[in-house]
Amino acid sequence: MSADSHPTLPPVRLHSDAELARDALGAPLFARAVRLARWAGPDTRVGVGGELATDQLPEAAAVLGLDAADADSGGYASQAWRVAVDTGLVDVTEPEDDGGEGDEARFGTAAPGEDLALVTSGAPGDVLDLWLAALDTVLADAAVPDLDDLVDALDAGGEIDFDRLDWNPGREADFLDGVLANLYLLTVTEGGAADDPVPLPVLAASMVVPDGMGEPTDAVLEQVSDAMMRLDDQFRQLEPIGLVEFRPVDEELMAEAGTPPEPETASAADDEDVSRYGMVRLTPLGLYGIRARMLEAGVDAPAVGELAEKGADALLDAVSFYSENAAQAEIEQWLAGRELPAAAAELLAAARGDDEGGPLRRLRCQQALAPAGPEAEPAVRSVLDDPELGGLARVWLAERGVSDVPAPDPEMVFWLTVDTIAAQLAADGETEELPLLMGSLTAHHAGFFEEVWRVEHPATAYVLEAMGRLHPDKKAAKEARKAAFKARSRRSA
Template sequence: MSIEWVNGAIEEIRAWGRSKDVVVDADEVRLLCDYASDYLDVSELADFTPGTFEQLLLDIYPRKVIAPPESAAETVAAARTLVDFLLESGEIGTKMAARMRAKIDEIAPEMPAALADTSKFGMAKSIFGAMGADEPDPTALDAPGPAGSGDDLLGLPLHRLRGVTADDGCECPGCSPLPAVRLAPPQQVAGAVREAGLLRDAHLVVAWMRDAGRTPTVRGALRVRDAARVTRELGVAAPETAWRLAVSLGLVEVSGAALTVAPGFLPLPERDDREVLDLWAGTVAFVTDGTADITGSAELDQELYAVHDMLYRLQEPMALAELREHLEEAWTGARPGEDDQDDEDGLGAALEVLAHCGTIERVRDAVRLTPHGLWGMRETFVRMGMPAPVAPDPAEGDAAGLVDGLLGGVPAEQAERDIGSWLARRSSPEAAAELLGAVQAQDAARRGVAVTIIDRLGPEAADAVRPFLSDAELRPHAVHWLSARGLEAPALTPEEALWVSVDMLAVAMPATEDDHERFAGTLATAAPPAHVIEEMWQVDHPDVAEVLDLLGRHLPDREIAKAARKAAFKARSRGIH
């Protein structure tokens, strides 16, 4: 979007309103200009036509604006004011103004229904509903992401609002406070960025152009034959995109067909971490700003900021099926006549492009931000002036904080870093005592996390583990830990052996909800024997009925599964829940 012409137009309209004693809803008029610029290639006021208003009010607004149907009257009134200004300022003639007014008269009764039609909602607008916006905030808009990168982001608000900013109390999901996130260490981020395809490609293209003495077109674009040679010689799949990124980041300056490589230009591997991180922040802004041709689909490119913002807020992988549902309009609505397989293949190809860029990665049948993608999005938010908190490092807290953090669903690689860092600050006996002490009288999930971490410790922690033999719930785990290391330990009673079997299955229950097939496969090879299951109902464990239900649903052997369901009924009859 050309912010300059919109700002200038709004100032002219404000001045016109003051001189004519006309009330101008400048915020509404600005939105009309903003969206016309973003989506309809309007670059000045004279570009407005009757068709522009029709597309804006019956297509763009229903897809993008979170507003109740009754707000249509305000928007229509602003459109009429804009036409009055266009006529009196000489931007349009009398006949054109009459055609515009007639078109707006046609639109006015249709717009409320269009705003209420959920089938028209675009992806980002749908995301807001999926993230828990029970009723749309009439003051809030879903706009495409930041238009620009680097210093252009400074002070840019996340959403354009009807006279409201996040600081004024807007509560729409897009303006809600960002969650605290865990970031990988800067040196790790910089290392990953050096392998990120798009930024690396940008450096390769600049170096090739410089060394080959090539020049861009008079419009500053990469020549077609040069793009083909770069692909052939360097293996760069999208050299035009890499070139535009290089120009955006200032790696090269173009003036007509003249090319000037930035002073001190270095290959990406030779740059220090600070430079690499700064370039990466600009790369993430370039990828998500909605105006660059990144994936090959203009519809999806306009939604990339919303996708990245959503994944940042979710802090967990998003199933491809759910992402595809949100993208239904961009992929199927924009490409009528193509079947579901075409849709799926197109989304897969787009995600491969983003994976090459380095911001998003596939995790089986889901997608998530990469660690450096997460870092880059936070940097984008910070440059936009948004509070973007960083979660405290569990290594600096106590055992209870570590356990709670791990139960919060951090990615596996982050969990490994947290555990390793926490253990590194303590001796083995200190770690064992803290962990077991933190989960006394706690639930099975917390015990399971603590026991899993303690399994990493060697025999030197034995003196810290033995005192917990007197704790009824931790005793079976302590016995198992000591026995597994060949250390002296009491024997488990049959009741304790049953209890610990239930306890460990209870730990697995939350994960089972996310991956039924994997759990069923595990049970197929490691399920408790039938006679153990039949006796489990007698165990005094708070989760025994739920564990037996779990076995009854997922055991592959029908007869044993039936026995588990009967045992669950017996447990409930005893009042054990």
């Protein structure tokens, strides 16, 4: 998985390791691998690559409770055996000589592996490590073309002609990784898929349609259709390991329509019609698995709760880039393990700073302290005279009806206004609500723009320029632009 696919992702809410381990043990393919590992014994014979001997596949299928009349039962048993071997649930001893005569010369042996004991006696993390190894095997298999395509691509010497097959193993693996990364992003992004399944045409289009393309061309739509059918086959293989919940493409519909709905209309079309083109969502176990692969590749993929043991400085720096809901969830977990008076003091100390990230840290600090009760009051009162935190402290105390709060001087009012708007710009950009906030903050201060440009805040000019664009009052907007020019001139002098 490429480390630069999504360099920074929204935080994901993961289930507990115990819940995820139960899901892993319940995944059909992993459960089959465990059953075959327990079945392996002195009479089990394997080939050169550790694969189960062909004449033992019916017995293995029977152990798994598969219908012998099902032509695919042997394939299911073979896949489960491969997972068992690759994860260490089974130890194999390959044949020493595959050119001799007789069964003894041509087959190796197999036995339950040491790791099999972890399934019942290991910690949840041990089970999840085994499941991740199984996932690697399944993902590698899913990136391989259909058997029929491989047979068609064999040359005269029995070797695969990759040029004829038009299959590049690395490219296929990267494509599947990219699809899963996009599915992960759609799931964890605020307002994204969450628990809702994603239409397969949308996911295929995310990999094929160039950014900024308006109406897709026929050639691009054909590529989307090809990618969609490829994903249909791959997700069928990924569902048994517990990575996804998947509704396959309705083959009758594809025969009728020939092409998928256009990507931009797929979400707006009738739910039933879209679902017939395939729907997929990551399971909680799938979110865990894709995140683990991203972390291994060096991708910054945070999870809610991982900052609980870190200091307030690390907390505020991280949640500054989270959505408000995700930041709140992380803050709550951080506070849960601490005494509130000390935690409040630590948060306030971490909120200081005249660097670019300071305003947003203070906004998140204010968010963290919002639900705090009287226990936090001493820490808040201690910063009333602090030039950076005094305004925040007064707002917090006033919201709780404290009567003996000293009035702020004008300089502190102007500084807090700049800091507040800078934080909102950093958190959400130029939203529809921001002009209303600007109007509210300046309405009660006559001559606001004649004074604010002198404020010693690193974001003063930046904020005034934004107010010049967004302030709902045209006269105030003009005054903001003049004040911004003065602020820029003052800083460059």
